[in-house]
Amino acid sequence: xxxxxxxxxxxxxxxxxxxxxxxxxxxxxxxxxxxxxxxxxxxxxxxxxxxxxxxxxxxxxxxxxxxxxxxxxxxxxxxxxxxxxxxxxxxxxxxxxxxxxxxxxxxxxxxxxxxxxxxxxxxxxxxxxxxxxxxxxxxxxxxxxxxxxxxxxxxxxxxxxxxxxxxxxxxxxxxxxxxxxxxxxxxxxxxxxxxxxxxxxxxxxxxxxxxxxxxxxxxxxxxxxxxxxxxxxxxxxxxxxxxxxxxxxxxxxxxxxxxxxxxxxxxxxxxxxxxxxxxxxxxxxxxxxxxxxxxxxxxxxxxxxxxxxxxxxxxxxxxxxxxx
Numbered sequence: 001x002x003x004x005x006x007x008x009x010x011x012x013x014x015x016x017x018x019x020x021x022x023x024x025x026x027x028x029x030x031x032x033x034x035x036x037x038x039x040x041x042x043x044x045x046x047x048x049x050x051x052x053x054x055x056x057x058x059x060x061x062x063x064x065x066x067x068x069x070x071x072x073x074x075x076x077x078x079x080x081x082x083x084x085x086x087x088x089x090x091x092x093x094x095x096x097x098x099x100x101x102x103x104x105x106x107x108x109x110x111x112x113x114x115x116x117x118x119x120x121x122x123x124x125x126x127x128x129x130x131x132x133x134x135x136x137x138x139x140x141x142x143x144x145x146x147x148x149x150x151x152x153x154x155x156x157x158x159x160x161x162x163x164x165x166x167x168x169x170x171x172x173x174x175x176x177x178x179x180x181x182x183x184x185x186x187x188x189x190x191x192x193x194x195x196x197x198x199x200x201x202x203x204x205x206x207x208x209x210x211x212x213x214x215x216x217x218x219x220x221x222x223x224x225x226x227x228x229x230x231x232x233x234x235x236x237x238x239x240x241x242x243x244x245x246x247x248x249x250x251x252x253x254x255x256x257x258x259x260x261x262x263x264x265x266x267x268x269x270x271x272x273x274x275x276x277x278x279x280x281x282x283x284x285x286x287x288x289x290x291x292x293x294x295x296x297x298x299x300x301x302x303x304x305x306x307x308x309x310x311x312x313x314x315x316x317x318x319x320x321x322x323x324x
Contacts, residue, residue: 033066033070033073033075033076033079044279044280044281044282044283045278045279045282046281046282047275047281047282047284047285048285049282049289052090052285053090053091056083056086056087056090056091057087059083060080060083060087063079063080063083064080067080067125072132074129077126077128077132078129078162078163078166080121080125081122081123081125081126081129081163081166081170082122082162082166084118084119084122084125084170085118085119085169085170085173087118088116088117088118088119088122088170088173089115089173090282090286092111092114092115092118093111093115094289094290095111095114096111096112096114096115097293098293099111101293101296101298101299115173115177116177116178119170119171119174119177120174122167122169122170123170123171123174126163126164126166126170129163129167130155130163130167133154133155133160134153134154136150136154137150141187141190144189144193147189147190147193148193148197151164151193151194151197152197155197156201157201158202158205160201161201161205162205164194164197164198165194165198165205165206165210167191168190168192168195168197168198169191169195169209170191171191171194172188172192172195172217174191175187175191188217192214192217195213195214195217196214198210199214203237207238207244207280208234208237208238208242208245209244211230211233211234211237212230212231212234212242212244212245212248214230215227215228215230215231215234215248215253216248216251216252218230219252219256220252224256227252227253228253231245231249231253235249240269240276241276241280242277242280242283242284243269243270243273243276243280243283243284243288243291244283244284244286244287246266246267246269246270247266247267247270247287247290247291247294249262249266250262250263250266250267250291250294251290254266255302255303255304258303258304260300260305263300263303263305267291267294267295270287270288271288271291271292271295273288
């Protein structure tokens with residue numbers, strides 16, 4: 001019997017015959033980068049902070065290497081933007097805060113520079129990725145109105161949300177590190193506009209953390225009532241399972257308004273919470289780590305709380321309602 005060729009393999013054989021080795025390597029490389037980005041979501045399910053820290057550093061080195069081999073690959077640019085923001089916030093800033101609590105100014109400054117570098121790289125890669133849609137960023141950042149108009153014209157679908165979310169987050173986090181520099185703070189509107197556009201396109205992205213960032217922004221720019229409103233909505237939308245909402249609410253609004261009862265009840269809620277969402281184990285582990293730190297005497301005093309004769313704070317209404 002004559003065996004006929006397997007027809008489904010013929011197109012692939014033809015492609016191989018017509019494709020040079022360089023193109024094959026590029027196809028395989030792009031596939032590896034895409035698969036690595038898709039698999040990165042498992043990182044969020046790791047609740048061990050130390051394991052996550054080691055994995056984060058290794059992942060950054062891996063993606064920097066992949067990016068050098070495929071500089072135009074959008075998955076690599078996205079992954080670098082996201083990873084550098086996460087590393088700066090979860091690890092470099094954590095080391096900075098730990099050094100601050102020990103009054104080691106030199107070490108704190110060193111870790112601050114690490115965090116700043118992480119956000120610089122995140123913003124660099126994020127803007128490079130955004131330029132693949134339109135190269136008008138430098139003109140658009142003239143003022144808040146031109147920035148918002150540019151974002152609205154060029155980033156129009158949910159597929160764009162991740163890029164502008166992480167770039168905006170990196171921009172805002174970098175500004176927060178330099179909040180004493182009026183020149184840097186003057187450009188905060190750039191990150192805020194990106195985050196606002198991301199939330200417009202998909203408020204659920206990254207467990208509503210875009211709304212959390214905007215709430216913190218409103219508190220910082222003195223629109224405190226609007227910040228509180230957004231925080232309360234975020235607690236409801238996340239069913240209080242994203243513990244970073246509670247932490248940021250306490251760290252910004254409760255601290256800014258010297259509402260000790262709210263501050264302590266939100267922090268206690270974080271520390272008492274179990275494994276409330278397996279898909280957010282790492283973020284919630286970071287929230288618990290920060291809550292323990294911010295319940296320390298020095299950081300509570302920085303909020304204006306009298307720690308000389310610590311009184312038992314009454315549960316805040318929002319937290320008390322959640323226990324019922």
